[in-house]
Amino acid sequence: MRVVVIGSGPAGLAAAAELALKGAEVTVVERQSVAGGVPRLCGHSPYGLREFHRVMGGAAYARRLLEQAAGARILLRHAVTAIDERVHLSTPDGPLTLQADRILLATGAREASRAERLLPGERPQGILTTGALQDLWFGRGLVPFRRPVILGSELVTLSALLTCRQAGMQPVALLDEGLRLPFRALPLALGVPRLRGRVVDILATDGQISGLVIEEGSTTREIPCDGLLLTGQFRPEAGLARMAGLDIDPETMGPRVDARGQTSRPGIFAAGNLLRGVRTAGQCWSEGRATARAMLES
Template sequence: MRETDVVIVGGGPAGLAAAVRLWERGVRNILILEREHRLGGILRQCIHDGFGLTRFGETLSGPEYAQRFIDKVEEKKIPYVTDTTVIDITYEKPAAETEDMPESAGGSCGEGKADSRNRPHRIVTASSRSGLIQIRTRVVILTMGCRERTRGAISIPGSRPAGVFTAGVAQSYINLQNKMVGKEIVILGSGDIGMIMARRLTLEGTHVQAVFEVQPYASGLPRNVEQCLNDYGIPLYLSHTVTEIKGTDRLEAVVVSEVDDYMHPIPGTEREYPCDTLILSVGLIPENELSLAAGVVLDDRSRGAVVDEYHQTSVPGIFAAGNVLQVHDLVDFVSMEAEELADSAYQYLKDGSLPRCELEVVTDGNVTHTIPQRISGRNDFKISLRVRRPVKNCVIRLSQNGNIVAEKKMRKALPAEMIQMPVQAARLEDHGNLEVSVLW
């Protein structure tokens, strides 16, 4: 069985950034496992530009952004295997496992000092072209990204003709396989990928009739509403949804209805749109089946792992970053999060464990989730969060034991935008939960 210090599951922007940073820290025994034929993750199909402004100070296309990291992986000869899907992560029961070294499968993150070489190793099982492979490793980094919600996930009634695609699948057909998906297009959902696809399909000569969004606000970034819809004269109808799909072999039409404040279709508002293609951009879900199997505790709100300020999950030695942890708005933040994770993984390898993080981060009803969800109260860290609905002239407040720890005033906070705030250890106490609230 192969032995490594670190196995990275997924060779997208998060996995690559973590690998490069670990290498720069001096960790050599790394292995990246990627299920696709090439490294780069979902960015390989995002051929528009606008990536990298924060990370590199210039705008790059998705493949160009990914290539910056792939070049470093190649240059440093960081080992990776493609066409290899990780199917299981278990823990090897050490021969001398004793009661004083229990395996934590939830709750506190990190436990006292101990050489991580003596800690239980993980066994990572993967399906590769040459059959099943197993790797014994001290650290596992989860960077599997996310997947799209499908028609099944949102239960649109009607027949099941060809011509219904998620935005990412349509993007892959057009940008990677040079195949057109249709001619008369309707888009459901104003997520960023859907809006980017509205522009892409228009540039490719199709007719995009409209984008319909069930919420009373666009779910993607304002810049994409402007640059992908308004600039191309594509109408966006808020508080609307598709209530029926028509067609036998190929899609022939969709029925669209207005919805009320509870997102229920309003009878009498139905309107039929003849079309041959329906593109769905109705949300992304972090891909965490593997994490669950490994015993990692998930957060119902983020749908990713519960992590501490070190990006360590509830299972010591297993870390998570990127879209598998929380759906990001910008890939630049994905890379930066993975680099922070790598610094912590390095510390874990060196010290044998990470300090305990026993304080919880709790939120009011206006915040969807935060990363991290657990902190020590002794270190500087960066918190990221999203608001549940658009709010104007608000204050994001972090407090502990009745004291304000950090505040951010915002003229506008949108669910589409990830909010990041630095938190200084000097303002924190080592007891009392950290409370996050949105005030306006």
């Protein structure tokens, strides 16, 4: 059986390892230059407890997943642009088409952009999601700002705080309307004040963000900063699924799947964060393995 797995995060690599172990001819397609999905650019733990029974950092965890998928062929810097009966790719050497008996979509999720959050004000440089910041810092050693405001209060907000700390940044504040943040002691320990409010204006000087105007209850005030870090509000990376005409679940905005992980089109399966926004890597890994088994039986 020829299987194409789209995405090399925990879900895709776990599925690829399982499929290759059972004798399938597996190709993993990854648009980035290094495999491993989100974890490979996470400089912090905890990863790996469910899968490897130990606490690991993101990069070590991604390497371990990759070792386990050694039986699969991995194509890096290859992006899937469309799926029909075949899988169409854009590659550094031009377009390429792969034949497949089964396809697994494991394209993950991403945090909401500034536009999706309907933030008002100028459109300067210095507005990033946690994922984009980690790409710059862990991937390339670049520090895009020094004193950002962090927006949001989800688990990934803690990842943003830790990344800022590792990169030597001192966030000015952690801002959210709800302040549902888990592990509340962390911002306190890192000396980052938590504010309950919302952004009503973004200020810029020479094309770079220079401050925010925030509304806290009935008062409005300006906070100087040189960056805005958008955290959370994950959305499935479901563009390919939509283009392929797969049914989309209106609640999760990911492709609709049955109990085996099969989408509305026979032969095309989906697993991981693509199905629902963010979960732990271990949950995505388990789901990737289970879906691989269902693919082999289908």
